[in-house]
Amino acid sequence: MTIERIGVVGAGQMGNGIAHVLALAGYDVLMTDTSADALNASHGIIGANIDRQVARDKVSEGEKAEALARIKTTGKLTDLGPTDLIIEAATEREAVKVAIFEDLVPHLGKDTILTSNTSSISITRLASRTDRPERFMGFHFMNPVPVMQLVELIRGIATDEATFAACRGVVERLGKTAASAEDFPAFIVNRILMPMINEAVYTLYEGVGSVASIDSSMKLGANHPMGPLELADFIGLDTCLAIMNVLHDGLADTKYRPCPLLTKYVEAGWLGRKSDRGFYDYRGEVPVPTR
Ligand code: NAD
Numbered sequence: 001m002t003i004e005r006i007g008v009v010g011a012g013q014m015g016n017g018i019a020h021v022l023a024l025a026g027y028d029v030l031m032t033d034t035s036a037d038a039l040n041a042s043h044g045i046i047g048a049n050i051d052r053q054v055a056r057d058k059v060s061e062g063e064k065a066e067a068l069a070r071i072k073t074t075g076k077l078t079d080l081g082p083t084d085l086i087i088e089a090a091t092e093r094e095a096v097k098v099a100i101f102e103d104l105v106p107h108l109g110k111d112t113i114l115t116s117n118t119s120s121i122s123i124t125r126l127a128s129r130t131d132r133p134e135r136f137m138g139f140h141f142m143n144p145v146p147v148m149q150l151v152e153l154i155r156g157i158a159t160d161e162a163t164f165a166a167c168r169g170v171v172e173r174l175g176k177t178a179a180s181a182e183d184f185p186a187f188i189v190n191r192i193l194m195p196m197i198n199e200a201v202y203t204l205y206e207g208v209g210s211v212a213s214i215d216s217s218m219k220l221g222a223n224h225p226m227g228p229l230e231l232a233d234f235i236g237l238d239t240c241l242a243i244m245n246v247l248h249d250g251l252a253d254t255k256y257r258p259c260p261l262l263t264k265y266v267e268a269g270w271l272g273r274k275s276d277r278g279f280y281d282y283r284g285e286v287p288v289p290t291r
Contacts, residue, residue, distance in 0.1 A: 001166040007080030010090035011038040017145025020046045023067035025174050031073050039073045081107030089117040092242040098129050105131050115139035120186040120246035123156040133158035152181045185250030194243045200228035205261040211279050211289035229279035233272030241266050
């Protein structure tokens with residue numbers, strides 16, 4: 001299977017990062033989003049992110065221009081049908097993802113591979129809603145995509161070897177490292193990371209520490225480069241809550257129950273950096289803890 005044209009669904013923080021690395025690796029990218037604002041902003045955001053690599057001499061101005069020229073956008077999901085591979089990176093809600101795949105299926109080329117960047121949702125269940133479970137798998141990038149080395153590749157129960165090999169080939173061309181994970185809730189990285197973040201929110205909720213003391217404790221005491229609450233804001237609190245719910249429902253174990261304070265922040269629309277407020281308030285010059 002030769003992969004040259006890749007469709008990306010969702011122009012949020014992950015979709016933009018995925019389009020960025022694919023285009024720099026020479027793939028033609030067609031990106032879509034239901035939000036015209038997100039789609040219109042994408043070239044500017046990706047350009048600004050590539051500028052950081054230009055400043056560090058990792059990418060030349062010419063390579064930047066070529067990469068940006070390879071990224072096209074469309075408001076019409078079904079335009080992605082004729083691509084070789086589709087990476088879905090829309091909001092972490094199963095109903096949203098199922099609707100995207102169901103709308104896409106009648107317009108797909110016969111060999112097009114479908115993948116999801118989901119952080120936690122069952123690949124087998126998503127695949128079962130398409131006409132090609134054998135050509136469906138999880139393609140899970142880490143955030144920020146241009147910086148993080150790992151991509152988790154997740155086989156659904158029906159994924160065939162050629163599909164896995166084609167996706168692994170894409171990861172290799174991106175210069176990243178693939179880790180193979182089985183299709184159980186939240187796979188490897190988030191199965192371990194999210195309960196730690198959720199526990200940090202419980203630690204805050206129970207008054208054991210403040211936002212600042214929890215984050216500095218984990219940075220200085222466990223040598224983590226970011227504190228867990230800072231990291232939660234970076235990931236998006238809605239995404240963190242959605243992943244905890246998938247772990248809780250999928251593994252039916254109360255140890256995964258989402259902290260009520262996390263739910264409260266999401267209910268308030270305080271989703272972290274993307275909405276300018278989460279465990280920190282980002283509206284001023286420096287982030288200010290909200291508790
Ligand atoms: P985001 O909120 O930044 O972006 C999601 C985008 O999807 C938005 O622009 C939204 O308009 C768009 N969207 C919603 N419904 C759509 C539809 N029907 N069709 C097309 N676009 C639609 O979220 P994100 O952080 O980029 O996360 C996207 C996916 O990546 C999720 O599945 C998430 O679990 C996964 N992910 C996130 C992270 C992270 O750290 N944030 C890391 C790895 C994987």
